[in-house]
Amino acid sequence: MIVLQLVVNGVLLGGTYILLAQGLNLVFGVMGIVNLAHGSIITFVGVFTYWFVTQTDLSPLLLLPIVFVVALAVGGVLQRLLLEPLAKLGNRRELLSLMVTFGLSYVIVETAINCFGSQYVSLPNLQATWSVAGLAINEALVVAGVLGAVISGCLHVWLHYTASGKALLATSQNATGAVTCGIDVRRMRGISFAIGSALAAIAGVLLILILPLSAPTADTLTILSFVIVALGGLGDYKGAVFAGLLLGLVQSAVGYYLGGDVEVVVPYLLLIGFMVMRPQGLGQAAR
Amino acid sequence: MSGGNLRARGVAFFASLIAAAFLFAGTAAHAQKPIVVGASISETGPLAVDAAYHLKGIQLGVADANAHGGWLGRKLELKYYDDQSNPGTAVRLYTRLITEDKVDLLVGPYSSGISQAVAPLLNKYERPTPMPGASLPAIFSAGNKWAFQLLPPATGYIDGMLPLMKSHGAHKVAILQAQLSFTLACGQARLDQAKTLGMDVVYSTTYAMPPPDFSSIALAIKSANPDGVVVCSYYPDAVGLAQALHRIGYAPKFFAETIGPAEDQFISALGPITNRIISNTSWWPSLKTHDNAGFIARYKAMFHEDPDYHAAATYAAVQVLGAAVKATKSLDPAKLQAWIASHEVETVQGMFKSGPTGLSMGFEQYMFQIQSGKRLLVWPAKDEQAKAQVPYTGQ
Numbered sequence: 189m190i191v192l193q194l195v196v197n198g199v200l201l202g203g204t205y206i207l208l209a210q211g212l213n214l215v216f217g218v219m220g221i222v223n224l225a226h227g228s229i230i231t232f233v234g235v236f237t238y239w240f241v242t243q244t245d246l247s248p249l250l251l252l253p254i255v256f257v258v259a260l261a262v263g264g265v266l267q268r269l270l271l272e273p274l275a276k277l278g279n280r281r282e283l284l285s286l287m288v289t290f291g292l293s294y295v296i297v298e299t300a301i302n303c304f305g306s307q308y309v310s311l312p313n314l315q316a317t318w319s320v321a322g323l324a325i326n327e328a329l330v331v332a333g334v335l336g337a338v339i340s341g342c343l344h345v346w347l348h349y350t351a352s353g354k355a356l357l358a359t360s361q362n363a364t365g366a367v368t369c370g371i372d373v374r375r376m377r378g379i380s381f382a383i384g385s386a387l388a389a390i391a392g393v394l395l396i397l398i399l400p401l402s403a404p405t406a407d408t409l410t411i412l413s414f415v416i417v418a419l420g421g422l423g424d425y426k427g428a429v430f431a432g433l434l435l436g437l438v439q440s441a442v443g444y445y446l447g448g449d450v451e452v453v454v455p456y457l458l459l460i461g462f463m464v465m466r467p468q469g470l471g472q473a474a475r
Numbered sequence: 476m477s478g479g480n481l482r483a484r485g486v487a488f489f490a491s492l493i494a495a496a497f498l499f500a501g502t503a504a505h506a507q508k509p510i511v512v513g514a515s516i517s518e519t520g521p522l523a524v525d526a527a528y529h530l531k532g533i534q535l536g537v538a539d540a541n542a543h544g545g546w547l548g549r550k551l552e553l554k555y556y557d558d559q560s561n562p563g564t565a566v567r568l569y570t571r572l573i574t575e576d577k578v579d580l581l582v583g584p585y586s587s588g589i590s591q592a593v594a595p596l597l598n599k600y601e602r603p604t605p606m607p608g609a610s611l612p613a614i615f616s617a618g619n620k621w622a623f624q625l626l627p628p629a630t631g632y633i634d635g636m637l638p639l640m641k642s643h644g645a646h647k648v649a650i651l652q653a654q655l656s657f658t659l660a661c662g663q664a665r666l667d668q669a670k671t672l673g674m675d676v677v678y679s680t681t682y683a684m685p686p687p688d689f690s691s692i693a694l695a696i697k698s699a700n701p702d703g704v705v706v707c708s709y710y711p712d713a714v715g716l717a718q719a720l721h722r723i724g725y726a727p728k729f730f731a732e733t734i735g736p737a738e739d740q741f742i743s744a745l746g747p748i749t750n751r752i753i754s755n756t757s758w759w760p761s762l763k764t765h766d767n768a769g770f771i772a773r774y775k776a777m778f779h780e781d782p783d784y785h786a787a788a789t790y791a792a793v794q795v796l797g798a799a800v801k802a803t804k805s806l807d808p809a810k811l812q813a814w815i816a817s818h819e820v821e822t823v824q825g826m827f828k829s830g831p832t833g834l835s836m837g838f839e840q841y842m843f844q845i846q847s848g849k850r851l852l853v854w855p856a857k858d859e860q861a862k863a864q865v866p867y868t869g870q
Binding site: 190193194197201242301305306307308309310311312315317319324326329399400402403404405408439440441442443444445447448449451452 | 518519520521523524527559651654680681682683685686687688689690691692694695698710711714715718721722723724725740743744745746748
């Protein structure tokens with residue numbers, strides 16, 4: 189029964205990780221840049237959700253569609269203003285985009301600190317625990333896990349069965365080829381950053397229900413998300429799903445058998461192992 | 476008397492007047508120059524929740540001193556920077572406060588880990604500094620002369636818990652510790668205490684900060700099935716572990732965590748699962764310490780919230796500095812050090828008394844329990860407001 193509970197915990201934790209990583213993954217896949225502001229969007233929305241719920245006493249889930257739309261718009265504008273001008277700079281683009289998103293992360297974190305404070309906050313919503321066949325299943329983890337799966341499913345359907353999704357996928361696979369096929373690559377970059385920001389915002393609303401968050405923990409989340417993306421194979425969204433689940437399951441088992449000190453280094457040990465044994469990532473390996 | 480002499484006397488008179496005016500102006504300007512009290516505060520990072528109270532205690536201490544005319548006829552001014560919960564940053568900031576800002580007095584930072592990093596600096600620059608965030612006894616070992624502990628030692632945190640459990644016939648305990656100086660010292664002391672009391676430690680682990688996902692650790696605790704869980708924690712890990720135990724539907728008979736449950740946010744963050752959680756404190760509103768009621772009233776008026784023991788400790792630190800400055804009529808570091816090391820001071824937290832190496836000798840530890848949303852002292856018996864309610868139900 190313990191093993192089964194560890195698997196359930198690992199899968200639910202993995203669902204949360206998938207949710208964390210997919211936005212970063214999409215931006216890397218299409219734009220070829222690591223968005224260092226990813227974690228700051230998550231924590232900004234997380235502490236905003238705390239503020240919203242404590243001020244209005246409304247359900248945090250009401251915020252999901254609102255933050256999705258707002259982050260979509262803001263992400264699109266930020267990409268056009270800050271990142272698109274770098275597209276013409278050739279090889280320097282990657283380094284400069286790192287610097288720009290690094291600066292952006294500071295602006296977002298400082299804005300969050302000034303607006304909502306720097307303390308750790310968490311919410312008591314969705315904390316019901318159901319007992320199913322002797323297994324304890326928490327409401328917030330189920331919601332995050334299910335939404336992680338739904339979002340990954342929607343991404344899959346969009347990328348493979350819609351014209352705009354196929355254009356985005358084509359851009360991520362070969363930008364030059366996409367241009368020759370008449371795809372507006374510039375528009376695709378805007379769409380990917382906008383959706384990446386919206387997915388990060390969704391993760392922020394749900395994460396505050398699972399973990400205590402504070403605005404300055406943004407870097408930790410960016411690094412964790414990047415590790416999942418790298419484990420899955422950079423830019424490979426299916427790989428990120430496998431990586432999230434693998435990480436959740438391994439962390440769950442290690443935390444139980446070896447304790448909290450070892451649990452926190454699991455992502456990095458896995459990353460080192462994969463870089464040595466299978467640098468193309470888990471997604472490529474799974475095919 | 477010649478006209479020349481008169482003119483000369485007139486010139487001398489006016490010159491004297493002008494010189495006196497300059498002298499007076501200089502003295503007046505000097506008198507107006509504030510006494511600057513410096514500190515680094517963890518405004519951001521994992522210690523920010525507790526450190527916010529740390530800052531407010533100092534701010535109130537400074538405001539109260541100014542309301543009574545300041546010290547040595549000079550107003551006080553607080554100068555502080557954010558150390559981001561990072562010991563290295565704190566060391567740089569205290570160096571800056573001492574060497575560049577040239578502040579007159581210092582108050583120590585929040586947390587034992589950061590205080591441990593800063594203490595050698597205080598000895599190097601010979602600055603007498605009360606340390607209201609430093610419960611770790613190792614900071615105040617042989618060789619320390621300038622740092623003074625303003626909290627009870629970490630080894631005494633939550634030290635009433637295991638005897639309380641034993642008095643209810645419980646003997647199996649799980650002990651958890653965050654990987655930070657204070658929590659490790661606290662945890663080791665509880666492990667030693669369990670051994671002394673003949674209790675079984677059925678599960679023990681340490682964990683990193685910022686805290687991990689606690690679901691697996693909670694499951695491991697459930698598998699060990701202890702009578703009580705004692706956690707040497709800060710705020711975010713105290714919240715995370717309570718949530719994780721609730722998520723797997725496990726409630727040990729006794730559940731105690733350090734520091735986190737003392738903060739107001741703890742109850743609002745977790746809701747009813749906080750009921751019957753036990754924690755420790757070195758200060759309490761009901762204690763009959765010097766000016767405690769006045770401290771609480773002024774704190775509420777200034778910050779529109781209740782103080783906690785962190786705020787009381789830093790307020791006490793300012794009280795100790797004030798007593799030393801007034802008694803010695805000086806800001807001279809050596810005079811202040813000698814006075815603080817050899818005198819007792821009545822503070823809102825109790826009687827301050829320094830041991831030979833700066834270790835606190837006077838302050839006491841208490842335990843409180845959250846009962847239906849209220850925190851009530853349950854230990855020691857002489858100060859209790861209610862009996863401890865058993866078992867913890869997790870709801």
